[in-house]
Amino acid sequence: MPADPAxxxxxxxxxxxxxxxxxxxPDDEVDPELxxxxxxxxxxxxxxxxxxxxxxxxxxLALVMTVGQLLIPxxxxxxxxxxxxxxxxxxxxxxxxxxxxxxxxxLVVYLTGRAAFGRMITASENALCSLRIRAFDHIHRLSIAxxxxxxxxxxxxxxxxxxxxxxxxxxxxxxSWILGTALxxxxxxxxxxxxxxxxxxxxxxxxxLGLVLRLxxxxxxxxxxxxRTRVSQTMSEVSESVMGAAVVRAYGLHDRMDRRLKTAIGxxxxxxxxxxxxxxxxxxxxxxxxxxxxxxxxxxxAWWGPRWGLTDGRLIAFLFLVTIFLGPLAxxxxxxxxxxxxxxxxxxxxxxxxxxxDVPDPGPGVVLSSGPLGVHTEGLEFRYRDGPLxxxxxxxxxPAGSRIAIVGETGCxxxxxxxxxxxxxxxxxxxxxxxxxxxxxxxxxxRHQAIRMVPQDGFLFDTTVLENVRMGREEATDxxxxxxxxxxxxxxxxDALPDGLQxxxxxxxESLSVGERQFVALARAEVSEPGLLILDEATxxxxxxxxxxxTEALQRLTVGRTTITIAHxxxxxxxxxxxxxxxxxxIVEDGVHEDLARAGGVYAGLYDSWLGNTRAxxxx
Numbered sequence: 001m002p003a004d005p006a007x008x009x010x011x012x013x014x015x016x017x018x019x020x021x022x023x024x025x026p027d028d029e030v031d032p033e034l035x036x037x038x039x040x041x042x043x044x045x046x047x048x049x050x051x052x053x054x055x056x057x058x059x060x061l062a063l064v065m066t067v068g069q070l071l072i073p074x075x076x077x078x079x080x081x082x083x084x085x086x087x088x089x090x091x092x093x094x095x096x097x098x099x100x101x102x103x104x105x106x107l108v109v110y111l112t113g114r115a116a117f118g119r120m121i122t123a124s125e126n127a128l129c130s131l132r133i134r135a136f137d138h139i140h141r142l143s144i145a146x147x148x149x150x151x152x153x154x155x156x157x158x159x160x161x162x163x164x165x166x167x168x169x170x171x172x173x174x175x176s177w178i179l180g181t182a183l184x185x186x187x188x189x190x191x192x193x194x195x196x197x198x199x200x201x202x203x204x205x206x207x208x209l210g211l212v213l214r215l216x217x218x219x220x221x222x223x224x225x226x227x228r229t230r231v232s233q234t235m236s237e238v239s240e241s242v243m244g245a246a247v248v249r250a251y252g253l254h255d256r257m258d259r260r261l262k263t264a265i266g267x268x269x270x271x272x273x274x275x276x277x278x279x280x281x282x283x284x285x286x287x288x289x290x291x292x293x294x295x296x297x298x299x300x301x302a303w304w305g306p307r308w309g310l311t312d313g314r315l316i317a318f319l320f321l322v323t324i325f326l327g328p329l330a331x332x333x334x335x336x337x338x339x340x341x342x343x344x345x346x347x348x349x350x351x352x353x354x355x356x357x358d359v360p361d362p363g364p365g366v367v368l369s370s371g372p373l374g375v376h377t378e379g380l381e382f383r384y385r386d387g388p389l390x391x392x393x394x395x396x397x398x399p400a401g402s403r404i405a406i407v408g409e410t411g412c413x414x415x416x417x418x419x420x421x422x423x424x425x426x427x428x429x430x431x432x433x434x435x436x437x438x439x440x441x442x443x444x445x446x447r448h449q450a451i452r453m454v455p456q457d458g459f460l461f462d463t464t465v466l467e468n469v470r471m472g473r474e475e476a477t478d479x480x481x482x483x484x485x486x487x488x489x490x491x492x493x494x495d496a497l498p499d500g501l502q503x504x505x506x507x508x509x510e511s512l513s514v515g516e517r518q519f520v521a522l523a524r525a526e527v528s529e530p531g532l533l534i535l536d537e538a539t540x541x542x543x544x545x546x547x548x549x550x551t552e553a554l555q556r557l558t559v560g561r562t563t564i565t566i567a568h569x570x571x572x573x574x575x576x577x578x579x580x581x582x583x584x585x586x587i588v589e590d591g592v593h594e595d596l597a598r599a600g601g602v603y604a605g606l607y608d609s610w611l612g613n614t615r616a617x618x619x620x
Contacts (some may be wrong), residue, residue, distance in 0.1 A: 044166070044346040045135075047353065048127035051170070054119055061116035062179045073190075073320035073360055075102045117175055124170030135159050135349055143358040143425035156239065157232035158352045159590035162345035165228070169342030176335045180328030187325040194318050197308055202322055203228035205293040208390040209285060209329070213336065220336075224344035227275050230268040232348070237264040279337045286329035297322050334486035356586040359426050368435045368450040369427030372401040372562045373531035375421065381432035382416060382518050390416050392585040394430070398578075400531075403563045405573040407606060414566050417582070418534045421564070422453050434532060449473070452530035456568075458517035460509030465494075465500035468520050472528035488553040490519050499545075515550060522553050534559060535565040570607050579603065603616040 075098050083095040132171070139155050191199035241257050301315045310318070328335075382393035391413045398404055407416045419429060423439055432439040434451065460468050469481045476484075481501065485494045492515070497503040509517040525533060535554070567573040572609055574593045581589035581596065581603045589603050590597055596603035 027368055040343050040347050040350070043350060047350065048131055050127035050130055051123050051174075053057070053126075054124060055123075056110075056122075058116050058119055058175075059178060061112045061119075062182045063186075064112045064540075065109050065116065065179060066182045068105045068112070069183065069324060070186055070321075071105045072102055073317040073324070075099075075105075076320060077311075077313040077317035080316055081311050086413055095555045102218070103179075117180070120175045120178075121171050124167065124174065127170065128167050129348065131166070132159055132163055135163070135352055138353055138357070140353070141357045141359065142355060143413055155352070157228075157235045158349055161227055161231050161235065162348045163344035165341045166349070169338045173335050173338035173342065176328070176331060177339075180331070180335070184325055184328055187321050191318065191321050191325065192461075194321065195301075195305075195308060195310055197304070198301055199319055201296050202325065202499050203243045204294050206289050206326075206329070209289045212285060216278055216281060217421075217459075220275065220340045221343060223271070223275040223278060224340045226346060227268070227271040227341075228344045228348050230264070230271040234264040234268045237261050239287070270419070275340075275580075278340075279426055282336055286326070290326035290329055293326060294322055295318065315515055324434075359423055361444045364442050365446070368437065368531065369441050369447045370450075370529075372560060373402040373435040373450060375532065376400060376433040376436075376560065377430065378433075380417075380420070380427050380432065381429040382413075382420060382425065383428050388427070390585050391427075394587055396580065396587060396590075398562065398564070400435075400562050401560070403565070403577045405565050405567040405576035405579045406568060406582060407567050407573050407579060407603065409606070412582040413585040414582045415536065418453060418536065418564065418566055421532070421534060422451055423447060436559050449528060450530055451532045451534070452528055453534040454518075454521050454525050454536065456536040458509065458514070458521040460505040460512070460517055460520055460619070462507045463505065464495065464499075464501065465505060465520055467501050468505055469523045469527055470502075472524035472526075476527045481523070481527055484523045485519075488519075488522055488526055488556050490523065490553055493519055493549065515547075518550055519553065522557055526557055531560045531561060533563045535563065 033210070043601055079095055079098050083091050083098060136159050139159070142143065167360060187202070188199065191202060217497075237260055241261055244257075297319060301310060301318065305315050375396070377394050377396050377400035380391055381389055382391040383389045394417065406413050419425060420441075421434070423432075426440065434442065434447075439447070461471070466478065466481060469484065470476050478501070482494075485491055493498060503511075505511055505517075505520065509520070512520070565572055565576065567576070567579075573579050578594060579589070579591060580587050581601070583602050589599070589601050591599075597607050598604070
């Protein structure tokens with residue numbers, strides 16, 4: 001977040017100070033399965049079946065365009081040999097007829113080209129739309145272990161910037177390869193018909209270009225893969241600095257964030273320059289080899305052509321054919337650059353799609369019953385990928401309709417336990433049963449309706465209060481949503497809003513206070529009518545007045561439901577029917593407040609510490 005973007009220069013990101021704090025660790029490893037460019041392209045086309053719809057029609061149109069373009073040199077040869085310099089001399093009618101045929105051929109080339117590019121663009125946009133949705137859906141189906149292991153900005157880059165590189169290739173580069181290949185093959189065949197000697201000379205001069213491109217392609221592929229990694233790292237830093245703007249300003253972290261962001265931008269800057277060097281190398285190659293081929297054909301044809309039976313018209317036609325043959329080479333730098341960029345982007349997107357979904361839906365699974373749901377766990381264990389165990393041997397029985405408080409020091413595993421109950425991830429070992437059914441076998445839609453978690457931050461979307469609550473149950477009517485606020489005792493607050501239910505919450509709900517965001521989150525849970533309600537201490541970060549209103553709303557919300565509350569303040573635990581005390585990933589105590597407070601164990605220590613802090617705050 002530079003303090004003065006107006007004076008930012010590329011050199012700012014290359015100085016020693018900007019490198020003090022790396023933005024993020026390098027991520028240049030390539031999946032061996034996706035290491036080859038051809039393998040990536042084949043896999044990419046398999047993942048986008050929309051591109052294959054009508055592909056042969058596009059190829060057919062490309063062939064028609066090829067024939068139309070190749071017809072022009074043939075017509076020129078006819079005009080020169082038989083319309084201008086034949087035995088009969090100048091033949092106006094013949095020249096006019098041939099020119100008319102050329103005009104028709106040109107029109108056909110235009111119309112078929114327009115149809116081919118139109119179909120290609122339509123197919124590519126359909127494919128990219130589907131690919132974006134698939135990638136977005138796949139990311140949301142990943143477990144919390146995968147979500148925690150990767151920065152959110154990286155996932156955003158996969159769905160946006162990386163797929164955009166594929167879009168640029170499919171919209172133009174793909175058609176360029178199809179048309180260019182058809183045109184070069186057709187032109188080469190016709191050149192052999194006119195003069196096999198000059199055709200061999202042309203291919204001999206141009207052939208080394210293939211070897212050069214092969215050598216350049218290897219380095220270019222690595223360069224663009226590294227560039228896509230740097231782009232995702234930059235997006236992560238930008239996202240983090242924007243989302244944390246209030247903290248940056250409050251704590252005066254501008255310089256620190258400035259260094260981090262400049263480092264990320266500098267890494268991307270250098271990666272872009274390195275990749276561009278390959279394009280700069282390729283760009284003049286087409287012109288260089290093209291000029292050499294034309295010069296060789298002209299020199300040899302002028303000297304040896306008459307001996308080989310070449311007329312003036314055939315030699316001129318051959319020179320036109322050489323120009324057509326070299327046309328795709330003139331676009332080579334741009335086409336090759338788009339291709340390598342797309343391959344790098346495709347590789348990144350495919351690597352995300354290859355991350356296994358650890359929480360697969362059971363298909364037509366078990367439907368949970370309505371009403372309060374009991375919870376049973378056996379030998380429950382969990383770890384984040386290759387990290388240490390976060391939960392160890394959790395065995396607990398929670399009867400339906402009970403109110404449970406989970407307490408423990410930060411990092412003891414209580415929030416992870418709550419997320420497993422929502423099946424944001426599956427246990428590494430052991431089992432969870434909800435309402436007597438293994439959680440893995442429960443239908444996803446039924447699970448979403450029956451189990452609701454109200455997080456501590458009360459996340460809201462940038463829409464109205466009404467629509468935020470409706471996300472708890474899509475079919476809920478406006479009247480049912482208003483009734484949910486009434487049932488929670490929040491009608492007075494709702495009426496005080498500027499536009500009532502139509503009040504816009506703002507991005508992440510920032511138009512509302514912390515307590516007000518929790519009001520909306522509780523109403524969202526109420527309207528969904530869950531049988532198991534999980535609360536991550538909804539009152540831990542609100543003012544006293546909102547605390548009282550929230551406490552009353554929570555009491556109403558928990559009636560007739562099984563409630564598990566992650567209690568950061570032990571006054572919440574005092575009201576619970578039962579308390580589970582977590583310590584280092586285990587349940588070390590289980591009981592009611594009075595018994596645990598007198599036992600002198602972990603809970604007693606937490607309670608004495610909390611009570612002492614409360615008294616100190618009161619005295620202050």
